[in-house]
Amino acid sequence: MSLKELSDSKSHTRLIEKIELTYVAQLSINNMEKLALVHRIYTVRARTALTNTYYTTAILNGRDCNKLVLYIDFIKENLTSADIRIFFSHDENEWYQETTGVFATGTYAEYQTVHNFTTSGTHRLTIPILDSWIRLDVRGNGDLSGSNSLYIYGYVGTD
Numbered sequence: 001m002s003l004k005e006l007s008d009s010k011s012h013t014r015l016i017e018k019i020e021l022t023y024v025a026q027l028s029i030n031n032m033e034k035l036a037l038v039h040r041i042y043t044v045r046a047r048t049a050l051t052n053t054y055y056t057t058a059i060l061n062g063r064d065c066n067k068l069v070l071y072i073d074f075i076k077e078n079l080t081s082a083d084i085r086i087f088f089s090h091d092e093n094e095w096y097q098e099t100t101g102v103f104a105t106g107t108y109a110e111y112q113t114v115h116n117f118t119t120s121g122t123h124r125l126t127i128p129i130l131d132s133w134i135r136l137d138v139r140g141n142g143d144l145s146g147s148n149s150l151y152i153y154g155y156v157g158t159d
Helices: 003-008 010-036
Strands: 039-048 067-075 079-089 099-104 107-112 115-117 121-128 133-142 149-157
Touching: 039 133, 067 079, 133 149
Parallel strands: none
Antiparallel strands: 039 149, 067 121, 067 149, 079 115, 079 133, 099 107
16 A cells, blocks of 8 residues: 555554554553552651550651551550551541441441551551541550550552
8 A cells, every 4th residue: 555545545544543542552551650659658656655545646648649558566565455546638637537337237337447456466457548648546555564565667659
């Protein structure tokens, strides 16, 4: 087929459409590769003893991310357990606690989530996020004597 025939034919239009679609697909792949590189690692809470009142941790930047992974190192000692509550915000002023939904006897109910740890050791929480800001509240429950401690570091990124 000559160049003149190609430019006058419908195949030319299909070829251009195919090139445009390939270009758009390549742009999408490039943008996804850039998005996959977004990640931040935080020391959310340095290793310190827990108290029986909630302590608010540092605020984490969740912008451009869709996943929060928390790595928790808990030493129980004489405590009964440790509680962690997770809050989300779009503006760092209004905070919304993570909720969990339960379906029972024909009714769906939402409850504020408290992650409760009853054993010493390392634990991992993975939480989907769409919010710009994240913070945690932590506390110990029970006998505060002894060398209890809680250390948390977090990874905010894309999957």
